[in-house]
Amino acid sequence: MSLMQQGHEMSFTHSFLVAVLFSILLFVFLRHKKRKQPNLPPSPFKLPIVGNLHQLGSLPHRSLHALSKRHGPLMLLKLGPVPALVVSSADMAREIMSTHDLIFSSRPAISMAKQLMYGKDLAFAPYGEYWKQARKVCILHLLSTKRVKSFRSVREEEVALMIKKIQSSAMMGPVNLSEMIILLNNDITSRIAFGKKYILGAEGEDGGHRFRRLFREFLELLGAFHVGDYFPRLAWISKFNGMDERVEKNFKEWDDILGGIVKDHEDAKGDDDADADADADEGMIDFVDVLLQIRKDCTTGITLTQDHIKALVMDMFAAGTDTTYAILEWAMAELLTHPKVMKKVQEEVRERARGHSMIAEDDLVHMKYLKSVVKEALRLHPPLPLLVPRESMKDVKIQGYDIPAKTRVIVNAWTIGRDSKSWEQPEEFQPERFLSSSSHIDFTGHDFELIPFGAGRRGCPGIQFAIAKVELVLANLLYHFDWEMPNGATVEDLDMSESPGITVHKKSVLLLVAKPQSY
Secondary structure (H helix, E strand, O other): OOHHHHHHHHHHHHHHHHHHHHHHHHHHHHHHHHHHOOOOOOOOOOEOOOEOHHHOOOOHHHHHHHHHHHHOOEEEEEEOOEEEEEEOOHHHHHHHHHHOOOOOOEOOOOHHHHHHOOOOOOOOOOOOHHHHHHHHHHHHHHHOHHHHHHOHHHHHHHHHHHHHHHHHHHOOOOEEHHHHHHHHHHHHHHHHHHOOOOOOOOOOOOHHHHHHHHHHHHHHHHOOOOHHHOOHHHOOHHHHOOHHHHHHHHHHHHHHHHHHHHHHHHHHHOOOHHHHHHHHHOOOOOHHHHHHHHHHHOOOOOOOOHHHHHHHHHHHHHHHHHHHHHHHHHHHHHHHHOHHHHHHHHHHHHHHOOOOOOOOHHHHHHOHHHHHHHHHHHHHOOOOOEOOOEEOOOOEEEOOEEEOOOOEEEEEHHHHOOOOOOOOOOOOOOHHHHOOOOOOOOOOOOOOOOOOOOOHHHOOOOHHHHHHHHHHHHHHHHHHEEEEOOOOOOHHHOOOOEOOOOOOOEOOOOEEEEEEOOO
């Protein structure tokens, strides 16, 4: 064999070996790459750049409900570049808010909350030491069982005043019950948080109107879409569409009110610590005074500034007013459209409280059907149908799916409350479902079939505060009045459509005829 032939054979052998080695390396690389691809939850079709944002609609809880029917109870969306995990079943909610609760205990940055609430509030605070200490303060001094019970006289006094207002208004025509309810909630919460009713009118504007205008605008802005949250480079758009101006104006008005409230407390408090201690022993010290005392004594692991105090007060005020207003409005609307249920709950209320001029909180203990009506209203109409979003703090695996860190989590409590796997005839208003001995489901965060207040570390700490008001108000409205539609309208004419927002209310107010009952 010639040297040339040997050279050709060696060259061929070398090339063959290189090709084989390259093929093996390529196979290993591709296999490795394939194995490393995350197993993400199912997703709807996405558009370039915007992802699934166009599919949210004006009522996102309904849009996401429809998408979950096609893609399952654990669904991954892209809101622009932001990954968002949508949770739509009790089992998946348990995974997020119990099994892996700590991992999902943070909050995404939401610019509206930061601008409107000083970036120092409790509800939207990321997981960390500030959130832990602030939550502890709010629970201990405002939302604990002992504190909620201590505010009983305030609730009963204000409900009695509302009943008198309705009796007076009923003589002149239909009553705007929605307005009565929201003003009642304002009065109760402001007395507890501020020590008195702080609704001050601007020049030429009565206090009640100013409050409703400011509060409605605040909630609308808090739930508004802000393009900068999803596309930071486009945040400038808010300057041109008027959003920044609206936020700044609303914030300034609230800041003036809250600043005045804090100053009033600082001026009144002075150095008279003995009086403050006496008030505290009676359980009547208000939340602003508590926060001022904590700031003075430095009794927590955080330093409370004036902005911290205003943010926490606003947090409690907003949560304590708007959610209970929504629950009561929907409960009354459902009762009107279900007259047999209305009659049954009125019979229970009037039998239990026979001869009383007012229903007191002690009377509520045995009103099981009333409590079932409240549960059923919460099942069908959770105040925040999409709970305040969470954010994962590290990579985690849920039901075999890989969930990356910094994924936004949206729990659709509205869908969970209507899941046919958990509820028979889920679209029907049937309080009786909670009366059977086998029905143990409650809304306190232990039963994930019913989570209107969330669950786990980021569950709402104000459940007792809210329910104490809701049950007392609803019982007295049903005890003192028979309710009818105005101007010959029937219950079929009642508009049950929803208005968009972070809290979902009825689109139209409850304008009703109230027929007083004498006892």
